[in-house]
Amino acid sequence: MSNQNRVDALVAPKGSLEMLSQDEIYRLSEKSDSLHDLFHRCALAILNCGSDSDDPEAMMDEFDDFEISIIQQERGVKLQLRNAPASAFVDGKMINSVREMLFSVLRDIIFSQHEYILDRGLEHASSDKLTNVVFELLRNANVFRRMQTPDMVVCWGGHSIKRHEYDYTKRVGHELGLRELNICTGCGPGAMKGPMKGAAIAHAKQHIKNGVYLGLTEPGIIAAESPNPIVNQLVILPDIEKRLEAFVRAGHGIIVFPGGAGTAEEILYILGILLHPKNADIPFPLVFSGPKESADYFEQIHAFIGDVLGEEAQSKYRIIVDDEVEVARVMKQGMEAVRQYRKEHKDAFYYNWKLHIPEEFQRPFEPTHERVRQLNLHFDQEVHLLAADLRRAFSSIVAGNVKAQGVACIKEFGPFEIDGDKSLLAKLDALLEAFVAQQRMKLPGTAYVPCYKVITE
Numbered sequence: 001m002s003n004q005n006r007v008d009a010l011v012a013p014k015g016s017l018e019m020l021s022q023d024e025i026y027r028l029s030e031k032s033d034s035l036h037d038l039f040h041r042c043a044l045a046i047l048n049c050g051s052d053s054d055d056p057e058a059m060m061d062e063f064d065d066f067e068i069s070i071i072q073q074e075r076g077v078k079l080q081l082r083n084a085p086a087s088a089f090v091d092g093k094m095i096n097s098v099r100e101m102l103f104s105v106l107r108d109i110i111f112s113q114h115e116y117i118l119d120r121g122l123e124h125a126s127s128d129k130l131t132n133v134v135f136e137l138l139r140n141a142n143v144f145r146r147m148q149t150p151d152m153v154v155c156w157g158g159h160s161i162k163r164h165e166y167d168y169t170k171r172v173g174h175e176l177g178l179r180e181l182n183i184c185t186g187c188g189p190g191a192m193k194g195p196m197k198g199a200a201i202a203h204a205k206q207h208i209k210n211g212v213y214l215g216l217t218e219p220g221i222i223a224a225e226s227p228n229p230i231v232n233q234l235v236i237l238p239d240i241e242k243r244l245e246a247f248v249r250a251g252h253g254i255i256v257f258p259g260g261a262g263t264a265e266e267i268l269y270i271l272g273i274l275l276h277p278k279n280a281d282i283p284f285p286l287v288f289s290g291p292k293e294s295a296d297y298f299e300q301i302h303a304f305i306g307d308v309l310g311e312e313a314q315s316k317y318r319i320i321v322d323d324e325v326e327v328a329r330v331m332k333q334g335m336e337a338v339r340q341y342r343k344e345h346k347d348a349f350y351y352n353w354k355l356h357i358p359e360e361f362q363r364p365f366e367p368t369h370e371r372v373r374q375l376n377l378h379f380d381q382e383v384h385l386l387a388a389d390l391r392r393a394f395s396s397i398v399a400g401n402v403k404a405q406g407v408a409c410i411k412e413f414g415p416f417e418i419d420g421d422k423s424l425l426a427k428l429d430a431l432l433e434a435f436v437a438q439q440r441m442k443l444p445g446t447a448y449v450p451c452y453k454v455i456t457e
Contacts (some may be wrong), residue, residue: 006065006083011094013077013103025070025077028106035109038219041404042105042236043068045223047081047088049098057407059223079106101227101234104141108236109219111140130362134237134245135351141235143214143250144350150338152212153331154184154251156266157191158259159225160443165258168291168324169194172255175328177202177211181335184251186243187215187234188225191257196230214250218243224402239364240395244269249352252338253285253331256317258294260440261401264431265394267301269361271309272387274316278356283341285334292322300434307427308390309383360388367396367406369413377420377428393418393428400451401441410451419455429454 028039044066048059067082079102088098122133138144153176157169173183173195183199185192196213203211215231218240227234237243247254248270256267270286273279288298298319305313320327341347347354365371375389396416399406410416418425432454435441442448 005086007086007089007092009081009084009094011079011081011099025072029070039109040068042109042219042222043102045226046098046101046105048085049226049229097229097232101231104234105236108141112137112238127359127362131357134242134249137237138235138246138250143233143235147349150252150335150349151181152184152251153181154247154254155191155195155257156254156263157257158263158440159188159190159192160260160440161190161258164291164293166190166194169257170198171324172289172327173198174202175324176331178206179328179332180206180208181332182212184214184216184247186225187217187227187231189228191259193228193230200230216243216246220403220405241362241364245357245362248273248355253334255327255331256288258290258297260435261394261397265391265398268387268391268394271313271316272361272384272391273355273357275313275384275387276356276358282355283337285331286317287327287330288317288319289327290321295321300431304427304431308424309387358384360385365392365395367399367416368409369416372396372416373419375420377424379421379424397452415451415453417453417455422456425454425456429456
């Protein structure tokens with residue numbers, strides 16, 4: 001063990017992958033292989049959990065001497081760590097939750113990248129095939145369990161939120177936990193951590209020993225939003241589209257807390273799906289909520305949705321301000337409607353097979369300047385298709401803000417240019433300006449330089 005903020009350690013698996021093939025070990029160990037780079041970046045993010053930074057480049061620079069390698073032994077594998085962040089250890093021993101998440105990284109990267117070769121093998125896959133892939137990724141991570149009734153509440157919201165907003169997410173999580181509901185989030189800090197923390201305390205009060213705190217992330221975002229230590233089930237999906245599908249397939253209802261571009265992306269994703277005619281009769285409780293100080297934020301979001309997607313989209317959710325008890329009650333009641341529907345249609349409680357997700361929401365969108373300029377941001381199309389491209393626009397901003405590849409793209413070629421219907425773009429630009437003014441794009445105290453330019457003239 002070294003001094004100060006670095007630790008060397010040999011770590012054995014706990015609760016995850018123990019055996020690897022020789023080919024898998026070679027690819028993960030060979031520094032020239034892309035799989036090694038992916039594993040290295042994700043592992044460092046796990047070990048750096050609890051960090052106050054959302055700058056992946058800064059993390060990589062700070063721990064540029066970090067090394068991880070796989071040691072093959074007769075009884076399985078171990079991980080050799082050198083110059084690892086000391087925050088992952090107590091008196092030289094790795095924290096158990098961190099150790100489990102570290103081997104979850106190994107498990108998910110091996111399964112998704114090695115077994116499916118997702119960047120090549122699914123390019124022309126059907127919508128049903130992609131849904132089955134998401135199912136298999138979650139099943140491989142042991143996410144599914146027997147349950148008497150739907151109980152998984154997905155909580156979305158920003159990593160960069162004010163303290164009073166964070167405290168409110170904890171209060172909501174506490175009320176959900178008291179009603180024996182479980183929590184799924186994007187696994188990072190802020191609105192992703194608060195509900196889990198509140199629910200964990202409530203579960204302890206209710207003597208619930210098997211509470212679920214499911215975290216779903218993806219390689220491009222994990223370094224900027226390192227998993228919080230409350231997560232007890234971590235799954236790394238290959239891309240944002242499969243991550244978003246995993247949320248709505250595994251979850252039974254969604255609460256949206258205040259956030260920035262990533263939260264807007266999530267809102268447009270779920271609204272685009274619920275607006276599809278095939279999903280008209282499928283119950284899916286959706287609540288927007290925050291403390292009284294965030295009322296203006298939700299008014300802005302609500303107005304934007306009405307202006308660009310219409311009143312039908314606004315009818316798909318309910319806004320509840322500063323009332324954590326009512327949020328939890330509404331979600332609990334919504335679970336009963338989900339239960340009845342799943343029973344009547346013989347659909348599983350653990351995976352929402354009946355929900356129709358159009359291919360426009362499933363195909364990976366890797367933002368480049370050309371692809372962003374080609375987005376169809378015009379009103380002369382079906383509303384769910386407009387939601388799909390608006391979602392891609394916000395996804396591009398997230399990539400330019402925090403994802404390593406997107407940040408590099410912005411550095412080389414300048415801001416993404418978002419073009420389309422000028423009246424629509426004026427609404428979009430106003431919403432984004434509000435996010436910037438409210439410091440929702442980056443953590444407070446971090447100077448924000450926009451990675452986008454909305455063409456309004």
